[in-house]
Amino acid sequence: MSVISYRQALHDALRGEMLRDDDVFLIGEEIGLFEGSYKITAGMLAEFGPKRVRDTPIAEEGFTGAAIGAAMLGLRPVVEIMTINFSLLALDQIVNHAAKIYGMFGGQARVPLVIRTPGGGGQQLGATHSQNIELYYAFVPGMKVVAPSSPADAKALMLAAIRDDDPVLVLENLALYNTTGEVPDHDEPAEIGRAAVTRQGADITVVAYSRMAAVALQVAARLEEEEGIDVEVIDLRSLRPLDRDTIVASVRKTNCAVVLEDDWLTYGIGAEIAATISDGAFDWLDAPVRRVAMAEVPLPYAKPLETAALPSAADAITAIRETLDAVARRRPS
């Protein structure tokens, strides 16, 4: 075990896979000479050369599509899309091609492609650079979407994504890059499609992913210390496939749930989680499922407005307290 940053964990996974398999190569804007907008690929060009660390023109549709085509011939490209906002320029290639090619041709062509891209607001980048649109990809059968919240998962899920024969979008997060945590030194891929119970608890289930899964753990620790509330935290880790059983099993135990998400509320990922709980744990529920999500506005630049729009630890604590209050009102004393 070593304590390293989320950024370093991603870097280590990429470098390890580049050393292990000559078919793995990196492709994207500013990943080589510039060493990556967020420096995940620092030092890679010097170590592996321009063939395997390929800088591209600003042409997301063109280079993402080219990576898909290269994957169809058996290479294992890892595409960096500078932020998830720019993935919209490659939407046709991802949704209509990467996600469809295996099925549409009756299983004749595999697309072992990874798209790495960070989401997340809070950096005062304004409306077009602060979105959380992973839902667009998690909606599509044929895609796999993973969302690590810790350095250990960043490494393990990246390893799994690169070794998987399907297109996998790895959702990174701007606010998580500098967070640190214990990461195993050996290369052990995670299993895509499984959620993790990152904290056991008896009183309430909190479901989250990416940055909000890290926030959930902080909130749980604080609530236990200050108020003796025993929170169970589920980190989804995989948005597609979605591990519904782990969510439902937890809610059948705690009888109530709060979902934390960084995307917009209406039609968002939290809506799917709430519907899943309704389907699988209706008779166990003692309060409505509460969702904490971003305000439904294009994210503003001005700091007080941006802060107000983004979900926070305080918002999570309020939602948890109010849900537990609702439970107490319903339960016979």
Next chain:
Amino acid sequence: MLLAFYRQMVLVRRFEERAARAYTEAKIGGYCHLNLGEEATVAGLMAALEPSDYVFTNYREHGYALARGIAPERVMAELYGRTDGVSRGWGGSMHMFDVASRFMGGYGIVGGQVPLATGAALAIDYRGGAEAVVCLMGDGTTNIGAFHESLNIAALWELPIVYVVVNNGLGMGTPVERSSAEPELHKRASAYRMASARVDGNDPVAVFDAARVALDSARAGRPYLLETVSGRLKGHSVVDPARYRSRAEAEALQAADPVAAYAVRLHEQGVLTDDLIAGIDAEATAIVAAAARFADESPHPEVATLFDYTYATSVPNDSRRLPGEALFA
């Protein structure tokens, strides 16, 4: 070679006519775009490829699949949506794929195949291979962003690819002159310092020769844009009566029918006789009839296979729920 072109063209013609009939008999569903009028381009271009080369194309691809050597019965079975189809009934008319002949797909989204083909060329270059990629598209595709992004990338990285623009004068119902500011489409390559040429797409020999030049260039790391000019004898798809075309235009197209014109030319050269023409026609008709019979007898896919092709690497919790089923029993 001259006779082989003719055989190929007649087979495509008869196949497409049979497909149109099967469509009206409701044996074929969805959209169905035919290569009628494009036979010379199909024959000349496909003959210029090596077996190890890769082909990416669009949704008007039945003829190219046949000329690439895919059995007509498997192409027809795909149109019928049956298990023996080239794409196991998952693709239909627009999405034919055959890994053995490196026929890397018909694609239904205009321009979708262009970045993919460019990436295949990147993979060849990455591995130091001698193969080339041919990426077919229609005239309308040259207005799509993916086309320009791809040509720029291919030229920048010196990839082994030939982009072929099959210019039949119409993007659905819109003439090239009304959709492209530069209607001589091959000239667009100049923006990327890419070599290009325009060739008569009604002449299989001219297409073959031009394709050879283009492929040699691509294999030497100089990607190429080849424009073939031909006509579309019928509508955009089987159900399109092409009312946007005047009677005079339609008659001119029929008069320039590449199959008939090529037959006359070979007849004059003494390569074709009346008996040969009749024989080749009967042979093609028999092949196509057998393909239709095969397709009709091929089984429909089992519903139990519905979830077989969502993922290549199986992972826990992938959804296998039918529409009416509850998530939790």
